[in-house]
Amino acid sequence: MFWIRDIDVLAGGKKFQSLGENALEIDFDISFNDKEEPDVSEVNIYNLSEDSINEIKKQGYCIVNAGYREMGNKACVVSGDIEDVTTDWEGLDKVTKIKVSDGGKEWRQAKLNKTYAEGTKASLIMQDLCGVLGYEVVEINPKEDITYKLGKTIKGYCSDNLKRLVKDTKSKMYINKKRITIRDEKKGNDIGFLLNTETGLVGNPSLNKDDSEDKTDLRESEKEKKKNKEEKKTWKVTCLLNAKIETDSIIKIESKNCNGQFRVVSGKHTKDFNTELVVEEA
Numbered sequence: 631m632f633w634i635r636d637i638d639v640l641a642g643g644k645k646f647q648s649l650g651e652n653a654l655e656i657d658f659d660i661s662f663n664d665k666e667e668p669d670v671s672e673v674n675i676y677n678l679s680e681d682s683i684n685e686i687k688k689q690g691y692c693i694v695n696a697g698y699r700e701m702g703n704k705a706c707v708v709s710g711d712i713e714d715v716t717t718d719w720e721g722l723d724k725v726t727k728i729k730v731s732d733g734g735k736e737w738r739q740a741k742l743n744k745t746y747a748e749g750t751k752a753s754l755i756m757q758d759l760c761g762v763l764g765y766e767v768v769e770i771n772p773k774e775d776i777t778y779k780l781g782k783t784i785k786g787y788c789s790d791n792l793k794r795l796v797k798d799t800k801s802k803m804y805i806n807k808k809r810i811t812i813r814d815e816k817k818g819n820d821i822g823f824l825l826n827t828e829t830g831l832v833g834n835p836s837l838n839k840d841d842s843e844d845k846t847d848l849r850e851s852e853k854e855k856k857k858n859k860e861e862k863k864t865w866k867v868t869c870l871l872n873a874k875i876e877t878d879s880i881i882k883i884e885s886k887n888c889n890g891q892f893r894v895v896s897g898k899h900t901k902d903f904n905t906e907l908v909v910e911e912a
Contacts, residue, residue, distance in 0.1 A: 633903075635698065635871075636697055636699045637695070643685055655677070656676070657673075660898065664804045664877050664896065668805050671729070674725055674728070675726045676723050677723060686712065686715055687712075687715045696899065701830075704873070711731050713729040713734060715728050733805050736763045740789070741762070741786060742786075745783045746781050749777055749778070752772055755795060759795075763789075766810070768811040773800045801813060819878050825881050825882065826885065830872060831867070834885050835866060835867040835883065838866060863910065865888055865892070867908075869907070871900075877894060877895075880894075892909035893911075894908075895908045
């Protein structure tokens with residue numbers, strides 16, 4: 631079946647589209663994961679006018695919506711700060727490459743200097759730090775919401791302080807589309823989505839090599855493994871591009887060799903208009 635790819639890029643006060651009268655060639659490489667640092671993605675638009683390129687540089691913000699027209703699943707795949715704009719020639723095409731970070735500028739710049747009273751909980755301080763960063767809060771529910779009996783002084787970059795608090799509370803933290811989540815690392819969001827060949831599964835999932843049973847016996851690394859938390863097996867899964875699947879999505883997978891509920895650890899929306907996922911059992 632032929633699938634029509636539908637992409638909108640909002641930048642520089644304009645909307646650039648892959649379909650319609652003024653259609654442009656657009657592609658992207660958009661990553662997402664449950665790590666603390668904001669992701670950086672790349673959006674490429676071909677043969678833009680100089681005026682449009684200059685406007686994109688001035689505005690400093692970019693939103694990309696993408697999906698398959700026949701599936702009716704177009705939605706936001708990335709929104710964030712424009713970190714860099716470069717234009718190069720590739721053969722006969724002029725390619726404008728836009729680097730977009732998911733709240734990267736705030737992450738690098740926002741600061742807070744404040745002293746908290748005795749008995750302040752970590753979650754309250756996290757709320758304040760996220761407020762200064764300006765991110766939308768999805769959830770602040772640390773695994774161990776510790777109480778600082780003697781109070782707590784916060785000084786300097788919000789990002790550094792949040793990292794320390796996340797470590798203190800044995801939690802995970804990630805940013806996705808300028809929304810921040812802090813929670814138990816095992817938790818996710820059940821989006822009620824069944825992924826199989828009928829809903830976009832491409833090929834069969836494969837067990838990551840590091841998680842297969844066929845391993846070389848490396849004694850030195852065994853000691854390190856014991857120190858670490860119990861690791862779950864992870865699978866590589868590819869499906870047709872689906873913006874609704876993102877970090878921490880819990881999805882049901884049906885395939886020949888992989889069945890059950892899985893949590894999305896990381897992923898990438900690719901130029902091939904696929905979504906490549908790394909998942910673990912939920």
